[in-house]
Amino acid sequence: MASVTLPLPVTRGEGQKLRVSDYLRWSIDHKIIGVQYMVTALFFFIIGGALAMMIRWELLTPALDLMADGSAYNQLFTIHGTVMIFLWIIPMMAGFGNYLVPLMLGAKDMAFPWLNAFAFWLIPPAGVLLMMGFFVGQAEAGWTSYPPLSTIFSGDGQTLWIMSLHLLGLSSILGAINFIVTIKNMRPEGMGYFQMPLFVWAILATAIIQVLGTPFLTGGLTLLLLDRVAGTAFFNPAAGGDALLWQNVFWFYSHPAVYIMILPAFGMLSEVLSVHSRKSIFGYRAIALSSLAIALVGFTVWAHHMFTSLQPELRIPFMITSMIIAVPTGIKVFSWLGTIFGGKIRFTSAMIFALGFLSMFVIGGISGVMLGSVPWDIHVHDTYFVVSHLHFVLYGGSVFGIFAGLYHWYPKITGRMLNERLGKWHFALTYIGFFFTFFPQHIVGLQGMPRRVAVYAPEFQSLNVVISLAAFLMGISTFIILYNMIWSLKNGEKAGANPWRALTLEWATTSPPPATNFIGDPVPFKNPYGYGTRAAFEYLQSLEEKFGESVDALHDKPAAPAPASQPAGD
Helix, strand or coil, X not given: CCCCCCCCCCCCCCCCCCXXXXXXXXXXXXXXXXXXXXXXXXXXXXXXXXXXXXXXXHCCCCCCCCCCCHHHHHHHHHHHHHHHHHHHHHHHHHHHHHHHHHHHHCCCCCCCHHHHHHHHHCHHHHHHHHHHHHHCCCCCCCCCCCCCHHHHHCCCXXXXXXHHHHHHHHHHHHHHHHHHXXXXXXXXXXXXXXXXXXXXXXXXXXXXXXXXXXXXXXXXXXXXXXXXXXXXXXXXXXXXXXXXXXXXXXXXXXXXXXHHHHHXXXXXXXXXXXXXXXXXXXXXXXXXXXXXXXXXXXXXXXHHHHCCCCCHHHHHHHHHHHHHCHHHHHHHHHHHHHXXXXXXXXXXXXXXXXXXXXXXXXXXXXXHHHHCCHHHHHHHCCEHHHHHHHHHHHHHHHHHHHHHHHHHHHHHHHCECCCHHHHHHHHHHHHHHHHXXXXXXXXXXXXXXXXCCCCXXXXXXXXXXXXXXXXXXXXXXXXXHHHHHHHHHHHCCECCCCCCCCCCHHHCXXXXXXXXXXXXXXXXXXXXXXXXXXXXXXXXXXXXXXXXXXXXXXXXXXXXXCCCCCCCCC
16 A cells, blocks of 8 residues: 655744655655656666766777677667656656746645656656666667667567656656646736746746647557557558658657757756846746747657658758747847846856856757758768757756756755855866767767767777767766765755745745745745845845845845846845
């Protein structure tokens, strides 16, 4: 029989006291579920990262060294990609959303707490199913699983891969429904849609994509499963099927899935940049509505992944939509630059990861526009140029955003500050390692090195050695944040309720929050990014009177309200 973690009594000024065992069992508390998501995702991040290190070890030389054969190498990059996308980034973003959205809305919990718990508990068995493939002949058709590789040439692990993604897709849909209902129905009095934090807007846009797109992946996976185990021929041209049908269905979900992974990071960036530069968001409505624009336009660009197999008359329309979707993303980038311009920037670990996100994601965006151009895409299709673009977006974007979010909200989740010195070392090694891992891949891609091969032409070796050594440095950097998080649980400086002097509602309660999130009914500040005003100063002072002084994490606590003419401060 499943047990339920019951709300614990909380006195004024105290956070919820939890044991490790509370996170290892069924709970309907959104905060516990959020941490369960994040810890599970970090576990699979380590697994996916270890697989990446094995890939780069193999590619140190042009010949097969580490892997027994090409089939074993295929399994390696297939599971690496699947784990990093479906078991690391997407669940990690869901964890942040679960923990923060109710707090940011002043709600006691998510709209459907039991559904929330059920959505999480689908993920561990999905991960186990995926890993079991190594014992029965792992999937080796890449994370895209194109037929006939996935229907004829992969082992039984491919069937487990399909079943695993079915569970993960169901989890994604249930979680998205919960987010949409929570955001629509559980905002407090006085908080309209355009008073919501931008992270909540990002989660709303993400949930819309998940509800609309994931059923298409589920349908495609079902057809793929039937082709493998029931003798059907949906994707077998020799029996009247169509191999390109899978590509259309898969990319109709999987290109929007890129935005499932990046939109929450966009929301995190909006929060971090504003707080750590003490500036109001520049273009709040533009950023909010551009998230919805990305969610909707994202469903019109899927076939740019198929330019080499697409009918010529269809290439131009999809090239145009691929260019159009860069517009709302560009709106965000320029709004973020406007936000930090003239601000009182504090180079905390959260802030430098956010700035690192900006620099790396822009590179990925530029290469994305290049790949959206038909002649360029045909030239570099299936080369390492594509690998580089993908990682600049999903690691330089999503993962840098996750790291910024961890440094920013770890004090709220645990009540302890992360060590800033370790945070800066983590950033330096990650930034250098990441750049020299993936930027040179543009070069080897343009020179013609194909992706997904373990044996390559000797002229590519020198750059591959640089890439692999940088990848090992990036792998080492991961242990710094893991150590920092574990060490800080007991030894980190006590944070207090609001160490960043932020104005959004998650900081208007104890750290960590009580079981019911708030002591009394929270009153949202009229402008969640209204730094530099007397009203903001008075609001922050009232929080200190209620919860006591927090650590001055920004070393910037003002003695008096900033003058109205001053552009930044609080």
